[in-house]
Amino acid sequence: MSARPSFRSCLATLALVLGIVPAAGQSDYPNRAITLVIPLPPGGTNDMMARAVADKLSASLGQQVVVENRPAGGSGTVATRAVAKGPADGYTLLLAYTSTMATGPYMFSNVGYDVRKDFAPIGLIGGAPALLLLHPSMNVKDVRELIGLMKASKEPFQVATPGVSTVNHLAAVLFAQQAGVKLQYIPYKGSQPLITELVGGHVKVGFNPIPVSRGALEGKLIRALAGTSLKRSSTFPDLPTIAESGLPGFDAVLTYGIVAPAGTPRPIVERLNKELRAALATDEVKRRLNQEGADVMPTTPEEHAAILDQEDIKWSAIIKSMGHKPQ
Numbered sequence: 001m002s003a004r005p006s007f008r009s010c011l012a013t014l015a016l017v018l019g020i021v022p023a024a025g026q027s028d029y030p031n032r033a034i035t036l037v038i039p040l041p042p043g044g045t046n047d048m049m050a051r052a053v054a055d056k057l058s059a060s061l062g063q064q065v066v067v068e069n070r071p072a073g074g075s076g077t078v079a080t081r082a083v084a085k086g087p088a089d090g091y092t093l094l095l096a097y098t099s100t101m102a103t104g105p106y107m108f109s110n111v112g113y114d115v116r117k118d119f120a121p122i123g124l125i126g127g128a129p130a131l132l133l134l135h136p137s138m139n140v141k142d143v144r145e146l147i148g149l150m151k152a153s154k155e156p157f158q159v160a161t162p163g164v165s166t167v168n169h170l171a172a173v174l175f176a177q178q179a180g181v182k183l184q185y186i187p188y189k190g191s192q193p194l195i196t197e198l199v200g201g202h203v204k205v206g207f208n209p210i211p212v213s214r215g216a217l218e219g220k221l222i223r224a225l226a227g228t229s230l231k232r233s234s235t236f237p238d239l240p241t242i243a244e245s246g247l248p249g250f251d252a253v254l255t256y257g258i259v260a261p262a263g264t265p266r267p268i269v270e271r272l273n274k275e276l277r278a279a280l281a282t283d284e285v286k287r288r289l290n291q292e293g294a295d296v297m298p299t300t301p302e303e304h305a306a307i308l309d310q311e312d313i314k315w316s317a318i319i320k321s322m323g324h325k326p327q
Contacts, residue, residue: 029090029268030063036258038095039079040072045211045292049125049256050095052288056279057272074111077104081112084119088263090272093122096259098167102311106319107165109326115312120264121304123273124257125280128294129229130168131213132175132242133222135204143226143245146205147179156184160198160206162191168207170318171228171252175207177321178247198222209254210235210293228252235293255297255311257304273301 034057038050047069054065070079076099083094096119105111113119132143140146150157161169164187176183186203188194191212197203199221210233216222226242227233230251242250258276260269279285280296289296299307 027267029271030061032091033064033066034061034091034093035066035068036093036095037079037083038067038069039076039083039100040069042069045128045209045254045294046076046095046097046256048288048292049097049294052285053125053258053276053279056282056285057275060275060278061271074108075104076100077108077111077113080104083259084113084261086261088120088261088265090260090264090268092261093272094119094259095256096308097256098254098311098315101259101308102315103165103167103170103319105312106316107324107326115308118262119259120262120269121301121308122258122260122269123276123301123304124255124297124299124307125276126289126294127229127253127255127297128209128292129227129233129241129253130171130207130209131224131236131239132226132228133198133206133208133213133217134225135198135201136220136223137201138204140225142240143242143247146225147181147246150179150181150183153182156182158186158203158205159183160186160188160194160203160208162194162208163187163189165319165322165324167252167254167315168209170315172207173318173322174250174252175242175247177318178250195222211291214293231295233293234295235290255307256294257297257299257308259304269301 036050036054038046040046050067054067057065080094080100083092086092101115140149159172161172163169169185172183172185191208194206194208195213195216198206199216217224224239226245227236227239228242230243232239232241277298280298286296
């Protein structure tokens with residue numbers, strides 16, 4: 001007569017049948033293609049950031065990482081919500097950046113996700129600072145002199161930004177708050193129109209991303225006064241930062257990273273983080289990010305979560321100080 005199975009062995013068998021024990025499924029992760037969602041159409045820095053690491057991840061994971069662009073609904077918040085509500089199995093990831101993780105939830109009403117509760121941070125890819133730009137006719141040698149000029153102005157000093165409530169616009173607001181100056185923000189429909197107007201001298205000061213500004217800088221049609229990151233950009237190592245030029249602690253950078261839906265098993269998060277950091281250590285990825293004016297920012301999942309939290313606190317406070325009402 002065969003022995004009756006123990007209660008414990010029955011539970012173990014039931015758990016395996018019902019999929020309660022995840023170890024086997026996680027140990028062979030990944031066993032099929034992974035989708036990396038970009039919450040915006042093709043083109044631009046978001047696209048480049050995702051594609052810069054996707055091939056490396058495909059090679060190291062042994063499965064293809066497919067980059068999938070989505071329509072730009074709500075500046076990327078619509079696609080971000082869709083991923084947040086998706087399966088937490090490690091097979092659908094999201095290219096998450098400042099506009100969807102830190103500013104979007106305060107610019108739009110009911111985005112449908114909570115950054116802290118609905119996502120499992122995998123790790124950052126990189127950070128892209130902006131530049132404080134001047135028309136060549138501006139006779140100031142550094143940020144301190146510019147602040148002095150702004151304070152001496154009887155009217156709010158005009159500063160150009162690419163759009164309203166973009167991170168570059170918020171960088172200008174942060175600059176005004178920390179410098180104690182009054183600014184009149186002149187929004188343009190994109191970064192290229194801003195450069196055109198700055199080159200033409202129609203506006204004398206502006207905040208703009210590095211890639212679109214590079215041509216005019218190389219042609220000496222405009223000049224860069226400072227960068228907006230805490231550390232100097234590797235693209236412009238001789239250019240001082242605003243933080244080291246009179247406004248200690250000033251930091252206004254677009255960050256890009258990868259997140260998964262909350263509940264994604266920890267072993268999968270750790271595997272993805274390990275391979276992402278390995279990709280960021282390669283010269284090829286560093287070069288591709290540098291072409292976009294960005295620097296690699298390898299982090300642990302915990303460090304990524306802390307940065308997301310810091311960005312949320314900082315940018316939400318600035319947006320609220322502007323009196324913005326979510327649309």
